[in-house]
Structure formats: structure tokens, C-alpha cells
Amino acid sequence: MERIYLDHGATTPLDPRVLEAMIPFLKEDFGNPSSLHFFGREVKKQLEEAREKVAGILGAEPEEIIFTSGGTEADNLALGGVVRALREKGKHIITTAVEHHAVLDTCTALKKEGFDITILPVDCYGMVEPQHVKEAIREDTLLVSVIYGNNEVGTVQPLEEIGQITREKGVLLHTDAVQTVGNLPLEVEKLQVDLLALSAHKFYGPKGAGILYCRQGIEIDRMLYGGGQERGRRAGTENVPGIIGMARAMEIAVEEKEENTRRMEKLRDKLIEGLLSMEDVYLNGHPTRRLAGNVNASFEYIEGEALLLSLDYKGIAASSGSACSSGSMEPSHVLLAMGIPEQTAHGSVRFTLGRHTTEEEIDYVLEVVPEAVQKLRDMSSIYQGKGEGK
Numbered sequence: 001m002e003r004i005y006l007d008h009g010a011t012t013p014l015d016p017r018v019l020e021a022m023i024p025f026l027k028e029d030f031g032n033p034s035s036l037h038f039f040g041r042e043v044k045k046q047l048e049e050a051r052e053k054v055a056g057i058l059g060a061e062p063e064e065i066i067f068t069s070g071g072t073e074a075d076n077l078a079l080g081g082v083v084r085a086l087r088e089k090g091k092h093i094i095t096t097a098v099e100h101h102a103v104l105d106t107c108t109a110l111k112k113e114g115f116d117i118t119i120l121p122v123d124c125y126g127m128v129e130p131q132h133v134k135e136a137i138r139e140d141t142l143l144v145s146v147i148y149g150n151n152e153v154g155t156v157q158p159l160e161e162i163g164q165i166t167r168e169k170g171v172l173l174h175t176d177a178v179q180t181v182g183n184l185p186l187e188v189e190k191l192q193v194d195l196l197a198l199s200a201h202k203f204y205g206p207k208g209a210g211i212l213y214c215r216q217g218i219e220i221d222r223m224l225y226g227g228g229q230e231r232g233r234r235a236g237t238e239n240v241p242g243i244i245g246m247a248r249a250m251e252i253a254v255e256e257k258e259e260n261t262r263r264m265e266k267l268r269d270k271l272i273e274g275l276l277s278m279e280d281v282y283l284n285g286h287p288t289r290r291l292a293g294n295v296n297a298s299f300e301y302i303e304g305e306a307l308l309l310s311l312d313y314k315g316i317a318a319s320s321g322s323a324c325s326s327g328s329m330e331p332s333h334v335l336l337a338m339g340i341p342e343q344t345a346h347g348s349v350r351f352t353l354g355r356h357t358t359e360e361e362i363d364y365v366l367e368v369v370p371e372a373v374q375k376l377r378d379m380s381s382i383y384q385g386k387g388e389g390k
């Protein structure tokens with residue numbers, strides 16, 4: 001049976017070139033980079049080269065890179081670490097209704113500590129209006145956090161415009177850029193951001209490695225206590241193989257960005273066009289300002305979970321909303337924030353393409369989905385009643 005992976009938004013396979021780069025650090029180069037002897041020194045050197053590589057890609061200084069255990073930790077550290085360090089200066093945080101839970105749940109936790117949270121609305125495409133950011137900024141605002149490319153619906157936010165506003169107002173801007181490596185520009189100066197979170201396993205690197213870019217001069221309270229690693233900002237022995245692999249993966253993603261993006265966009269648009277040619281199917285997210293690999297569609301009259309199971313049976317791996325919230329029957333907070341009715345939100349499925357996705361795979365999906373949807377609709381009482389002025 002075919003096995004087609006269209007869930008690259010959840011995670012990506014490890015690139016063999018990345019594995020290759022990691023292997024020495026899982027074998028002979030096992031030293032602890034904090035050790036003073038030659039086992040440690042050699043590894044430390046490689047670790048710092050990885051840091052320089054990553055910093056170069058972001059247009060940042062090596063000292064501005066904090067290696068973390070992934071995107072979740074980077075988001076937690078960006079928000080919690082910064083506002084706790086600045087708590088004498090204010091207590092207000094601005095974010096959006098379409099953030100990943102790594103940001104939203106951190107805000108919920110910070111609220112319990114006495115911080116004030118403003119959650120900005122989005123339009124029907126999931127876009128944040130920069131003017132809303134401007135209006136929400138107060139005297140005591142410390143930080144604004146806006147996701148760069150949305151993991152569920154693929155919408156790309158106008159970060160540069162938002163960054164101009166936060167710069168003018170002297171407020172810090174954090175972005176969760178986890179979904180964007182290999183597709184969108186990452187230079188922090190261009191984006192006008194002060195903090196930026198990345199995760200290796202979303203760009204063909206290993207799981208358990210991430211990055212927080214933190215602009216020079218920004219104070220940050222550590223969340224982990226222990227050694228003085230990462231300039232005292234993140235204690236714990238570095239995940240050396242993970243970091244080496246992440247730097248290599250980022251290098252590859254940037255080298256192959258134009259070609260992969262072009263290919264993926266073409267396949268994405270073919271899939272969108274095919275799905276929308278079905279009756280009562282809608283695209284979620286922005287029609288053009290969207291991630292190269294993201295297709296999120298609502299199929300009226302059916303449950304997204306039921307469609308996922310039918311697709312799984314046919315060898316197609318997709319997801320409903322974000323992997324973190326699937327399994328629960330709560331409709332996606334992102335779709336609801338976009339004003340999509342609960343019923344329609346329940347019928348949504350996300351296909352996320354990757355660099356290895358082929359046209360044959362998309363053709364197969366476009367063959368299977370209409371059949372599966374029709375079968376499910378034939379069993380649905382709401383659908384049966386459709387023509388009868390329900």
C-alpha cells in the first residue's frame with residue numbers, strides 16, 4: 001500500500017545529510033563542551049561553529065543565539081524569561097488568537113503571576129491587523145508576540161509592519177517562526193523582531209533541538225537552574241548532536257529554499273484547486289499569503305477526524321488542526337478565531353506538504369479524498385437533509 005506523508009507541519013523526517021553530520025557526536029566526539037580537557041574542547045569548538053552558522057543565517061551575532069530543547073522551550077523562554085526580567089517596568093503582554101499553544105499557554109501561566117494579557121483578534125484569513133497592535137500597546141506593555149507562519153492554516157503575518165510599530169513604541173517583538181524555515185526570509189533585521197523561536201524537527205533536523213534568538217541587550221530570566229551554559233540563560237549540558245544536526249539542517253533548508261518553495265507552492269496550489277472543485281469545500285487561511293506547504297480545508301457535513309481515519313486507511317497521513325489538540329474533540333482555536341462556524345471547523349483537515357512530496361502523491365490524494373468525503377456524507381444525516389431546507 002502507498003504511504004503518503006502529508007503532515008510535515010507536525011514533524012519532518014531527518015535529512016540523511018543531517019544524520020551524517022550528527023553521527024560523530026553520537027560516537028567518538030562525545031565530550032561535554034564544558035569540560036576543559038581535549039574531549040570537551042573539540043566539541044566546544046564544533047558547538048560554537050554551529051552557533052555561528054545559525055547566527056549567520058539569521059543575520060545575528062553568535063551571542064544572540066540560545067540553544068534550547070525545541071520550539072516549545074524557546075517560546076516559553078522568550079515570553080516568560082523576558083517579562084519576568086522586566087516585571088519592574090510593566091506587566092502587559094500582547095499576543096494573538098492564532099498562536100501555538102506554546103505561546104498561548106505560557107500567557108495563561110503568566111496571567112496567574114499577575115501579568116495582563118491582550119489577545120488580538122484576526123480576520124477571516126487568520127491575519128493580524130498591524131493597526132490593532134498599535135492600538136493595543138500601553139504604557140506598561142513589555143512584549144508583543146505574533147506567530148510568523150501559522151502552523152494550522154498557513155497564514156503568514158505582516159511581521160515587518162508590526163515590527164515597525166513595536167520599534168517605534170519601544171516594545172519588544174517575539175515571533176514563533178517554527179513553521180517558516182526553508183520557505184520564508186529569516187533575517188531578524190528584515191523582520192524587525194527582537195526574539196525568534198525555531199525548532200529543528202520542523203525543518204528536517206532532529207527532535208529535541210531548538211533556538212531562541214534573543215537580541216543583544218535584552219535581559220532574560222533563566223527558566224532552568226544549574227550550570228552556566230548558554231551565557232547563563234539556559235542551564236544544562238547542550239544537546240550537541242541535536243545542535244550540530246540543527247545547524248546542518250538549517251544550512252540545507254536555506255540553500256534549497258528557492259527550489260523547494262517553488263515546487264511545494266505548485267503542488268500546494270494543485271491540491272487546493274482539486275479540493276475546492278468539490279462541492280461544499282472551503283480553504284482555510286489566506287489564499288496567497290500562506291506557507292508553501294500548507295493546505296487546510298473544511299469539508300461541510302462531515303467530521304474531520306472521520307475523514308482522517310478514511311485517509312489513514314488509504315495510506316495518507318494528514319492531520320486535523322494541530323497534532324497537539326487532535327484526539328480531543330475541541331474544534332481548533334485558530335479556526336474559531338477566524339470566525340469559522342463550529343460545525344465547519346469540525347470538518348477541517350490539514351495537509352502539509354514537504355520537500356519530498358511528489359505530484360503523483362497529490363494526484364492520489366485528489367483521487368481518494370472525493371470518494372472518502374462522498375462516502376462519509378452519504379452516511380451523514382445533516383447532509384441527507386441538505387436539500388430539504390435544513
Ligand SMILES: *Cc1c(COP(=O)(O)O)cnc(C)c1O
Pocket residue numbers: 009010069070071072073075100102147150151176178179199200201202208210
Ligand atoms: C511544532 C511547533 C512548536 C513546538 O515546537 P517543538 O520543538 O515541537 O516543541 C511551536 N510552534 C509552532 C508554530 C510549531 O509548529
